[in-house]
Amino acid sequence: MTGTPRKLLTIVTEAALEGLLVKDFESLGARGYTITDARGKGSRGRRDAAWDENRNIRIEILCDAVVAEAIARHLEATYYEHYGMVLYVGEVLVRRAEKF
Amino acid sequence: MTGTPRKLLTIVTEAALEGLLVKDFESLGARGYTITDARGKGSRGRRDAAWDENRNIRIEILCDAVVAEAIARHLEATYYEHYGMVLYVGEVLVRRAEKF
Amino acid sequence: MTGTPRKLLTIVTEAALEGLLVKDFESLGARGYTITDARGKGSRGRRDAAWDENRNIRIEILCDAVVAEAIARHLEATYYEHYGMVLYVGEVLVRRAEKF
Amino acid sequence: MSPIDPVLLFFILGLTAGLLRSELRMPAAVYDLVSMLLLLTIGLKGGVELARQPFADLALQAVAVVAMGLLLPLVAFPVLRYLGRLPRADAASIAAHYGSVSVATYAVAVAYFTRQQVPYEAHMPFLLALLEIPAIVVGVLLARGISRDMRIGVVAHEVFLGKSIVLLIGGLFIGWAAGSDGLAPVKPLFFDLFKGVLALFLLEMGIITASQFGSLRKCGPFLLVFGIAMPLFSSVVGMLLGYALGLSPGGVAMLAILAASASYIAVPAAMRISVPQANPTLSLAASLGVTFPFNVLVGIPLYHAMTVRFLGSG
Amino acid sequence: MSPIDPVLLFFILGLTAGLLRSELRMPAAVYDLVSMLLLLTIGLKGGVELARQPFADLALQAVAVVAMGLLLPLVAFPVLRYLGRLPRADAASIAAHYGSVSVATYAVAVAYFTRQQVPYEAHMPFLLALLEIPAIVVGVLLARGISRDMRIGVVAHEVFLGKSIVLLIGGLFIGWAAGSDGLAPVKPLFFDLFKGVLALFLLEMGIITASQFGSLRKCGPFLLVFGIAMPLFSSVVGMLLGYALGLSPGGVAMLAILAASASYIAVPAAMRISVPQANPTLSLAASLGVTFPFNVLVGIPLYHAMTVRFLGSG
Amino acid sequence: MSPIDPVLLFFILGLTAGLLRSELRMPAAVYDLVSMLLLLTIGLKGGVELARQPFADLALQAVAVVAMGLLLPLVAFPVLRYLGRLPRADAASIAAHYGSVSVATYAVAVAYFTRQQVPYEAHMPFLLALLEIPAIVVGVLLARGISRDMRIGVVAHEVFLGKSIVLLIGGLFIGWAAGSDGLAPVKPLFFDLFKGVLALFLLEMGIITASQFGSLRKCGPFLLVFGIAMPLFSSVVGMLLGYALGLSPGGVAMLAILAASASYIAVPAAMRISVPQANPTLSLAASLGVTFPFNVLVGIPLYHAMTVRFLGSG
Ligand SMILES: Nc1ncnc2c1ncn2[C@@H]1O[C@H](COP(=O)(O)O)[C@@H](O)[C@H]1O
Ligand SMILES: Nc1ncnc2c1ncn2[C@@H]1O[C@H](COP(=O)(O)O)[C@@H](O)[C@H]1O
Ligand SMILES: Nc1ncnc2c1ncn2[C@@H]1O[C@H](COP(=O)(O)O)[C@@H](O)[C@H]1O
Ligand code: NA
């Protein structure tokens, strides 16, 4: 498919952070995000119970490389040490690239 | 991993469109799709409330480049202008490529 | 974004397999996984009803190429024939690559 | 008795939590459950009564309210289009919202009338179900000039087989078929819990309403005024129609309330598919952000008082 | 009294909505809640009664129904394999479904018996729980020849610790330990709402059943015939066993109904893991698409009438 | 009457299912619904009573319990830090959990007192709501030395506008405004179903508690001892305070129970945001894995007996 390359940044982290992260994304230049509820396992153990403190969310942000780098750096500095968090970036093609 | 390259088309849009889109996909040649419930924010504001009209869905379609292009064009022509919708394509490797 | 390349293995399959698969992943070397609930359609028909036997899950595993290959091979040998299952692999960049 | 109905206190709690940006939110599945229960209960209650009504009366009332459902959007449209200077699609869509009805507003009215011990025609949910649809048809026709791709089949499917209509009509049918005694075993869930379930629903409605205030601010004062003036006008139409149909005082007031209420479930869903050019933010800001809170907090007692006065003097 | 139980009207509403392709659907979380409540209630009710039964009677009945649960799939298997020409794994899996029981069918039967004021042995849920499992074991053994990888531990875990068994047995245990008076404070949720919750459950079951009709069409007429003939046969076996055990007339009819019912929760889950070669579409089309609607709409009154006639003549 | 409250049997069922690694699990949406109902019900019940209390009494009790909420974590912190050799952040966080309260423990105590027919001050939920917060403030201050980025606004928002506080305070407010008669129409949902809803909640709490046992094993014996010794100590503080405030015997025992309970909803959420260095596994293993089961199974009757003896001798 034709399109413009953009970054797709995916973050899996604790649901408790949703409110904070959403504010961070906006101030760091993301034009949007998509969140789904998730469960999982990682270095901090299993996170799959019904109660709030044990839920994960999976966040996706379509953005350019600069914003992706900024968000990744900010999350590393602020949350990585103390919160369950996984972050990775892939390449995708978008239409209407001015939107992201 | 060894495998055959295919396109992974992801669409984030309004839940109200699910029924219509699913019919479109089939007629455009997709052999399957996967849907998860989502919430998010974009140019048309926040979409995260409990009620139907404000829910998002995230759709993934594994297909070849031709079908991906056809679906993308169709969605652009039919829904882009009036609906909250984001669409992007990535490259993935699949086994049993004849399936997609 | 700077980072180390890793594989992102995605599996869409029947919810009934969750317990079995999770055990398999660990024994095959995955350090974590993320699961979301999903619905969809494929060669084995529509899977979108409310009841257990008709639910899908979507699993993501960040890992290196060797583990991805091992998991893919194992799933192919064990489940492909008799269960609704789709599996694909993409390339992503991660920070703190030692984690995966 | 406290001056305010406790179910409204739940609405106010939701509104407050929403305005304070509390993280309180009802899971989508719970919202679905609660609205399913409300729609089924309202349908069941109306259906039981339906069996007792003479057919000729029902047919006359049915024709009359359908006519009202066709008329109201035709009145609202030019106001929105020329006074409000809204694009054609938006004017048509908003007109459809106000010509249709709100099941939640009806439920609050039921709670209010029970509290005030005002009797009313118990087959009202039948008229409620009938009133949902005609305004949608008018709205689609009003917007038609610009809609290239009509998809009539899809729209009809969306309208007649949407969740809310199926549950309301299904409830009416079950109530009609089972009768009051037949329903006895399911009453503890559908009837005894009704007010509690309504309270939960209004809690979430308060949160949703609060979330509309932001977009309302962007829409300007016209929608605010329209969102109050239109239901006031419609209530008079509904009241006069109820009077002409010879309904009981409670029934007249109830028809005034139905007329005054604006849809925010069935119509938005139908408009989204059939008039995609219409911006849903506008219609929801008006119907959810202005008219719904106005009706449940002020309108219901107001329309009731107005009816009492009108009938007293009439 | 209306001729049809209102909970069945909910089933018919769901069926109709499903066949008309309405978008009505219960969220998965609500379906889970509703089935949790049903299983717990049935368990609690049975457990209360369990404490009152002499141990020797219970032991005898337990052995008898387990024997029936082992026998029925052994009868069904050759029919499916040779008459139906089904692959071995499918024949084994379907046989297991029909040897086991359906909690939803039992719940509808409870509603029916309550409406008809027919008394029956109240510890029936104990037999229900016992009947769920033996057929699974037979099914797995019948399919074994082709199953390379038995995973017995996994299957046993799936069977004995699956949601439905844990809730049913847990409910039995709590009812037994707390007794009728002890349960009084939880009765408003579990007992008073039972029929309403069953109505909601059957609404979704109707939708699910409708979705099976498509696959049924592809399966051909054999499964359709089997899905009606097998429960008719099993009901006679159940009736004779109940008679031999000296149960009350209501208890005899109830055992006929249990025997006639086909599992669609515990067995499919167990078969999916232990006999993966079996195509779940076939067994669910038969048990959900044919036998469940047949049993709840026709079978329950039929087996009851048959029992009355048999005992009258006997 | 059975020796054990049936709601506790649901807890034990959940615990057993969890320890046996059953796949039984409550969907998150259902857990949210059930906890919403519990919090609202407790609030409503307390609010009704609040209107009847003289303001001066309330003010005095409020000040006293806030003081207790500030004191208890100050006692717990040095024990955790120096005896338990825990890092400062962890000691502060755990101290905050034990200074605050557990709504679920209170709900089980309500069920226990109702069963035992022990009267107590019905405005207790007001004190419960007050007790949730002060310990959080102390916990944050105790950890402060290492917290670079305080985000006070965010923490305050999280604490005061978190789900549980909003529902508890909202319920108190609605109960206070509507009064007992005003609440009558919503009683079937919130009051009659209370014990049943609590049973469902405890079923899931049992599963969650079982999942904590794994991490508890890794934490070593100190937390196990602390998780039992601390509530024993706190219950004495609460009892003495209740006595000093001149509460009824039931009220004294209830305050002992509140003091002994450890938060696992409001405090973990607040600590996660405000003291991120604290490992939530430790505090939850203690409060959920040790103290909650200890309190509901052993503590509540124990603190009650202790109070009876103390007041008898006093
Ligand atoms: N290797 C992985 N692959 C996919 N998801 C992961 C992986 N590791 C961790 N996660 C997800 O990220 C969350 C937090 O991870 P952690 O910080 O490692 O505990 C987990 O609960 C998982 O949902
Ligand atoms: N930059 C983005 N990254 C990820 N998801 C996005 C982005 N922009 C929009 N979305 C998603 O797409 C939906 C519709 O976007 P929009 O049409 O821009 O309002 C939003 O509600 C988000 O869920
Ligand atoms: N082409 C596809 N694109 C995306 N998801 C698919 C595709 N095919 C199948 N799936 C998903 O994988 C599940 C199992 O697929 P299958 O084994 O083909 O029935 C389906 O229920 C879908 O959720
Ligand atoms: Na109207």
Ligand code: NA
């Ligand atoms: Na059977």
Ligand code: NA
């Ligand atoms: Na405490």
